[in-house]
Amino acid sequence: xxxxxxxxxxxxxxxxxxxxxxxxxxxxxxxxxxxxxxxxxxxxxxxxxxxxxxxxxxxxxxxxxxxxxxxxxxxxxxxxxxxxxxxxxxxxxxxxxxxxxxxxxxxxxxxxxxx
Amino acid sequence: xxxxxxxxxxxxxxxxxxxxxxxxxxxxxxxxxxxxxxxxxxxxxxxxxxxxxxxxxxxxxxxxxxxxxxxxxxxxxxxxxxxxxxxxxxxxxxxxxxxxxxxxxxxxxxxxxxx
Numbered sequence: 001x002x003x004x005x006x007x008x009x010x011x012x013x014x015x016x017x018x019x020x021x022x023x024x025x026x027x028x029x030x031x032x033x034x035x036x037x038x039x040x041x042x043x044x045x046x047x048x049x050x051x052x053x054x055x056x057x058x059x060x061x062x063x064x065x066x067x068x069x070x071x072x073x074x075x076x077x078x079x080x081x082x083x084x085x086x087x088x089x090x091x092x093x094x095x096x097x098x099x100x101x102x103x104x105x106x107x108x109x110x111x112x113x114x115x
Numbered sequence: 116x117x118x119x120x121x122x123x124x125x126x127x128x129x130x131x132x133x134x135x136x137x138x139x140x141x142x143x144x145x146x147x148x149x150x151x152x153x154x155x156x157x158x159x160x161x162x163x164x165x166x167x168x169x170x171x172x173x174x175x176x177x178x179x180x181x182x183x184x185x186x187x188x189x190x191x192x193x194x195x196x197x198x199x200x201x202x203x204x205x206x207x208x209x210x211x212x213x214x215x216x217x218x219x220x221x222x223x224x225x226x227x228x229x230x
Contacts, residue, residue, distance in 0.1 A: 031216055040124065042204055043159065043220040090158065094216060104218060106158040
């Protein structure tokens with residue numbers, strides 16, 4: 001879905017480096033998410049944000065931080081990258097509905113390799 | 116928190132056969148169950164979802180069934196085609212509280228349809 005974009009698409013870095021992954025959306029959604037995907041482990045939630053002032057940890061937040069700069073932008077940072085953070089990272093967005101059941105729209109993913 | 120188990124991890128079928136993927140969840144308060152399809156190198160996309168007030172839902176060749184008592188739900192694909200080959204993820208979510216809108220994903224099933 002071209003309405004959710006991620007930069008960079010691929011990144012190779014070294015252990016100890018600081019890395020920022022960026023996500024932007026033009027869908028007007030208020031909710032944004034960061035997941036990592038590893039083979040055999042599915043999609044695991046790192047952080048999520050239900051609006052600009054609301055940031056929540058997911059199931060695997062250790063070693064990561066996030067910033068919600070605007071409704072449309074949600075960045076994920078690895079303060080000091082380590083090899084086991086090598087993975088495919090997805091940003092996702094969803095719109096607010098009264099009953100809370102909304103489709104999540106994923107970005108194209110960022111493949112991160114930490115050497 | 117919620118835990119979602121998905122089986123099998125890989126599934127190989129002949130074109131025209133049916134495929135069934137099963138998921139179990141742990142949180143009896145979960146009430147929304149989407150299925151996502153991820154083609155090779157692409158982002159996950161929603162293909163069908165079901166809410167807890169419904170036992171079954173169909174959309175052309177795909178269907179999802181839900182058994183709330185047993186806490187499991189399944190994806191059924193009939194008359195499989197090679198383009199159905201992908202990774203399929205189930206997920207669960209519940210409305211209310213801090214879990215509002217947050218999905219927990221299963222580990223994924225790699226479906227291969229042989230021509």
